[in-house]
Amino acid sequence: MRRRVEGWEGLRLAGAVAAGTSAEFCAVALTATAAWLIARAGQHPPLSALALAIVGVRAFALFRGVLRYGERLVGHDAALRVLAGLRVRVYEALRRAADPAEETSPRTPRDADAVQRMVADVESVQDLLLRCLLPASVAWLTGLAAIAVTAVLLPAAGAVLAVGVVLAGGGLPALAALAARADARRAADARADLAVHALDLERGAADLAAFGATRRFTARAEAAAGRLARLERRAGVIEAAVAALGTAVQGATVLAVLWTARRSGADGVLVTVLTLTALASVDAVLPVAEAARRLSEIRPAALRVLDLLRAGGRPRPRRVFVPAPVLRPALDLRGVRVSYVRDGGGSVPALDGVDLCVPAGRKLAVVGASGAGKSTLLGVLTGEVRPAEGVVLLGDAPLGAYEPRDVRATVRGLAQDAHVFNASIRANVTLARPDATDVEAADAARRAGLLGWIETLPEGWDTLAGDARSSGGQRQRLLFARALLADPPVLVLDEPTEGLDLATADRLITDLLTDRRTVVLVTHRLAPLAAADEIVVLDRGRIVQRGTHRALTEVPGPYQDLWAAESRPGTVPAIPRE
Amino acid sequence: MAYLLFALAQSLLVVAQADLLSRVLAGGAPLLPLAAVLAGRAVLLAGQGGVFRWTAARRKEELRHRLLRAGGPAADVTLLGRGLDALDPFYAGYLPQRYAAAVIPLAVLIRLVAADWPSALVIAVTLPLIPVFGALVGWRTREATRRQWGLLHRLGGHFLDVVTGLPTLRAYGRDEAQTEVVRAMADGHRRATVRTLRIAFLSSFVLEVIGTLSVALVAVPAGLRLLDGSIGLRTALLVLLLAPEAYLPLRLLGTRFHAAAEGRAVLDQVAEVLAEPDAPRELVGAEERAGLAAERREPGDPRPPAVSERASAAKERAPAASKRRVARERRVARERTPAAGERALAAAERTSKAVEPAPAVSERRAARIEVTDLVVRYPGAGAPALDDLSLTVEPGERIALSGPSGAGKTTLLRAVLGFVVPESGRILVDGHDLAELDLTAWRRRVAYVPQRPHLFAGTVADNIRLGRPDAEDDAVRAAAEAAAAHAFITALPGGYDAPIGERGLGLSTGQRQRIAIARAYLMDAPIVVLDEPTARLDLAAEAAVADAAARLLDGRTGLLVAHRPALLSIADRVVHLSGREVCV
Structure with missing residues (x-):
């Protein structure tokens, strides 16, 4: 899909990522600055030593909201622009594919359900950008920035934080996507099963009533619903486990940074700042797991759209046509x-x-x-x-x-x-x-x-x-x-x-x-x-x-x-x- | 209750974590207790997340079962699938968060009052701003969204409209010109959406700014008071760590409230579908209804006969004409089942569970069917589908109904089967009013071959066994032979075990008809109701189906809708229903 995002839309998306990263960075910086302010104040320096930090705390607090608002607006605008462009491309592809003069087999979906599914596929690209790529990019960039700052303050702590961020922003999402993909296939089967039996109840209601078979077929559909529910409960437990693992990684990272900072002999102020920075920056990368789970849900739809564009994008052979037929043709x-x-x-x-x-x-x-x-x-x-x-x-x-x-x-x-x-x-x-x-x-x-x-x-x-x-x-x-x-x-x-x-x-x-x-x-x-x-x-x-x-x-x-x-x-x- | 306990546990751990972390940072306390609390939070999160999601899945399952049991249009595939999925954010997100939002800020405040009351005061004053501003902005947003909704809906739907109509556009050479229109409409949609979002995002903007600014509002004075020595470092750190925790649950509540909006709408829809006491809906399949709508040719009927429209059609379906019948149906339901509260659930079973002692009906006997002054009107239709019809079918008699489409032939058959409740007039079976008969017992005496029989997902044999699931293989085969279906069934890959229906082999219209006749044959009922079994068949198939129908009717009482000579000749009498010529 990335290839389809180009020119101005690409710049706008980059703008949204920049705004989002800045917003998240402000959140981390707010925590870090406030931590420094309190820890430094504990050493009873003159008030002037804290002046800059006080301004910083207030500024970061305000900017965070403003930047976040900007990110959302610019992100949605860019995603909708991409969607608009994609609609035009898909329409063109369908138009060409459906032309009987083309040698490609007709790919235009025939029945209304298929058309609706296809349009929903195209629409899912919006989710792909707004709920997967954008939040993941923002989270990673924020994590990287936090690692860099931490590494400058104390290299050892930077290394520890890097491990935590990679685990929370890379390992966990991979795990979440893997679990979601394996379950998604089975759930899709169960869903299709339920749909078939529900359709029988819905469309065959009169036949069933006439032949006294309503109860029997309802039981059949209910069994399918039961199978789906078991899978959904399982998926829910796995999802919760992934979220809990994220919190565990966050806690472990905070403890490890704290321990490392103390062992390397940093003073109380630095230990406090590093510890709270670690807390906030792992928090910033946790949403990647949810983005990855969603990605594995959206992926099939996005791939179908790509297929469609490819099929319609083939160059057509030039042909010479006979001039238009006569006035009253037979x-x-x-x-x-x-x-x-x-x-x-x-x-x-x-x-x-x-x-x-x-x-x-x-x-x-x-x-x-x-x-x-x-x-x-x-x-x-x-x-x-x-x-x-x-x-x-x-x-x-x-x-x-x-x-x-x-x-x-x-x-x-x-x-x-x-x-x-x-x-x-x-x-x-x-x-x-x-x-x-x-x-x-x-x-x-x-x-x-x-x-x-x-x-x-x-x-x-x-x-x-x-x-x-x-x-x-x-x-x-x-x-x-x-x-x-x-x-x-x-x-x-x-x-x-x-x-x-x-x-x-x-x-x-x-x-x-x-x-x-x-x-x-x-x-x-x-x-x-x-x-x-x-x-x-x-x-x-x-x-x-x-x-x-x-x-x-x-x-x-x-x-x-x-x-x-x-x-x-x-x-x-x-x-x-x- | 579980929600409240989880919220309490969570608030304890939040406070404990801040407390221990501030101790560790201020004075170098041991790490082990902090590690224990952090581990505890992860475990609690796993536990409560699992329980919340498990509960959501459980609720969805319950609703699925209720919808399936209600049957008919309630068994809507979209509602059962994607529709109910929207409940996840409601049950697993919004509902538990309501408890967390009530308990956690309170716990944080209590701890802060004990540690440093001025900070607690600032939080206590600013905290209510979140719900107040949230409600204010939300209210403004709803207004703006409502005003834009029509436009957004139309612009958003344009692409679907154009893609659906692509063959038409191409036929008229307008497909190329539409590319620009697609672009313009998509652009218009974007502009309108962003206009709405500008206001919609204000809500979270305001909440976020209140949250973060308040932290600054608490942290800076805490630092200053630390500087002049009125509080200690540990207390100041505790204030810094706890302040954001007070605002977070409320902000999350706002986010989850919005995420759950679709779920709330789905709950409304489910309640509506389940509560709808429209009597015949559980008996009339959507496909059948679409067919009926097409046949009725009602100029005033706003509903297109499209199956996909049924969700919206269900909402429109409650006009005066049906109210009377609904009222009567309710009365009957109340008399039969004391627990009227579960009326919606009982709907599908209602007709089969006649608690009131029904007049005795002998199972294997034909009956005298007397139709007197029958008027049937479909909900939402102006003109009645059947207007003042009288007709008597003597036992052993075979009557063919003919007449133009829209004359009410199918409607009469449906009324005799009890699928539609007449507006006035009566149907008497051996002198007993059909409205008071046990419909299940009555239908056991009638074999029905509809115009468009539904093939169920399963094997050919399963489909023939519809009315007699325990029938022997030989009986199934005999029925298929009588229905002239045996030859084509054995030619299918798998024969009688070949899968048909939604995911199975496609059968031709004539083959489907013959399966339906085999079904009726196997039921071996004394009365046969046939609805134009040879309509839309090619000539060879028509002959085969007509022969099969003739064998089925042999020696039985029959009521059939027929147009073609092949079938009309079977009947003892032909009744012509003249159509109402509808002009606009």
Whole structure:
């Protein structure tokens, strides 16, 4: 991580270390000066002999607080600057790693939990600086300074103090880190175990209740909790032992310095000063043990961040791209095959030899069960998923010949993992075209059935999309409006009306299919598909049926079954409805 | 009590150490007693540190058990893990320090009054400044932090937001432009944070300055009085050594109070989760609820159907609609379990422990299920999920429910299983109100195949044995065969002993459905409730699951949600629930 800390941030961190060291040094000096003041006063010298020490005591007392305040502020500022820089780097690395034009395997975490973990990893760098490196550096520098001063006053005492400081600031922390690392692995296993069983209780609550198994599974989770608790108690005892060892080292050092000073014939004043200095300076290095324990906790996260930066930091090969595709491009898939590696091993074909032609202006609908390959097909069309076999032509050239950004500008729309940003509704809708006028944005919102809702909001377009008490339906409309405003030559939509009531959904889709642009639509609702030019039915990665809505409803087959299920009238009307 | 004893012992050793060290330094007394006291301090530190941390781990364990027993959303993985870890600084740091902060300064003062009362007076006067200033600055800080909180939260969350939305940004060609925004927001976050910290750190600054300046305030006069001979060297050294010890515990208390802030918040959260008497929560898995929310298509529902939102969702969940049911549920709980104080803990067990004699229900018999004027409304939802439904299932009859999503089909099944408590109307089982039946006994007569069955961490066989843990291997195998699952199970590495669930092999949706059907089969219940077992399946899997479901329903009373012809043909009667068309 040190390599990532550079320039001004490095200087600021050094400033924080300097302030912190000075503060700690003031604390030691306060003790030493006060000790000298008292011991010297015991010899009844003239008052003037003590004047400087009196000023020193007061000054050290005041400076200590001020410097400490400065250290904390500068340290936090520097750490946050490092964090800000790191966020930019990580973002860039993720951006590049996720680019399908890159040969590196996609490293962007897929599910929300993984993203959260990764962001937490990046954040932990702040702890690394503020709770490990900064306090450890301050402690060591203070210890070194104290050793130097002591050695000047009495070399033998300096040597003894050095042994104490090295033990407290080096040996103990190593011990603490070692114990923490060994325990951390076992505790991590126990934690993962508990998480799995808790998840079973949480997500499987209904299944458990239905099958009368709640108590049995609770006992299982409790056993896992018990194992974790035993490890935690053990770790607590070890932690306490390390802290006690620190105090023991401190006591021993004080005694040894006292004994050494006396034996070497130093006078009472010097003995007092040396003894109390030793007490204060070992005190200053004791926090290193806690820093080391923390370091062994944070290390894995920091290493993961480094890995991420390395993976994204690879230089990319320069490539020559074909110029951007023509105005109204056609898409042509020939023998496309895609397979995914499954968790349990082996690979599953997601697309298994798909031939598909989407001429300009065509309205194509894709239907099929979940896992049939619909979303993969859209991914292939937008260039997000590279086929293992077969070609995808955009216009006359294969997709890979264009610059990825040009492909995305041509073929895009509403993906299933579309994200609503924690920003204003306006910013969310105009994401693709930040320069869109209010009229254009309002038009897109109207077509997506969103405008009425926006107008009811007190802050209207400036409402934060996260704050606006938006439902799944409004979220979906927002995403739909965004896709419409983007207005790409080929509009690709994955379940755009999921979460909308049927009447609205059917109206939106019918509008869309009677438009002039090229549309590829994945849907499970068949009613509005009468307006589509062509429908393909996917099953297990293959196209099993294709044709118009009318033709497909007339022949026996999966589409007819689906249609029958959707349009079946109620045989017994159970609920009278308004 | 232990805390107080440790604090007393510690204060004795602190005073003894200062006393002996001052004697040694002033007059060359022997080192041995001092060494003994120093060793004693280390031993005491080991002992009390071990006890404090051990106690903290113990408390965490207790809370984990309570949360797990409450089940459902209370078994939140984050709360059980990182959440409860925040209790360590509270139990091992702040709580014991309260005793130390009360006892040690007092002991120091008593010793100093005996040795040199003017020094004791200075300390006695300045000592209260620490809590007073601490409270004053803390109060100012809280104000400032509160005002900044929203901004800090938003700026801090921006990075997560952008990284989560990276695929979207890329799809719209905005990913490059966002780099600058990431930088600007991170910078804004830093500036806002440092602004808040400037005030927040004032608190420890003030406390530290009071502490150190007071030492100077005591040490300098002590030196001067030593000079004019009004006190001896030993006393002056004792004053110097003891003065900082009076302030240290109070300063530590301040630090630990702040470090324990998160722990206090977690304790509140735990209390809230455990006390929440929301009746069906222990029965409705989060995943299921998310599915329901999506199905209900409620325009007024502010909760996104995201599982990760459930912690905050839990807090929002208490509107008027649910209050009535909650009140009723409370009443029932009070009648059944006299110890209402432990209501939260009993929640998970409540339904299975009907203390009140429930109407006799014969185990292996089908039943006449009468649903009359049933209204179900989910907490926080405006429109009811089921509005005034009446329906009768005769013993031996198989009824299929069809209709658009959002019509309340799943809700009806859940009501029949007792997972949701109706707002009004009744469900009668052979003439007895379901609300008064022993739900565990009732559920033993019903086999349930949910829409998204949960696979538990364990082997395939364990998962099939869910309702009958003692079932023979042969019975498990027979159930799997009937569910058309035997072939794919034997093809798994390990067969019936293959690990599945969270850390095990991933099974396809159709395979999961068939495991769930095998589960229901093994239970051999007279009544079967099936929730769209063929939804989202590919065509081959659909055929296999439909066949399996047909075998399961053969000769049993059935209530099933179905859309596809393959399943609808099994039913004796199809009931169509028309959806409420929700427009905004």
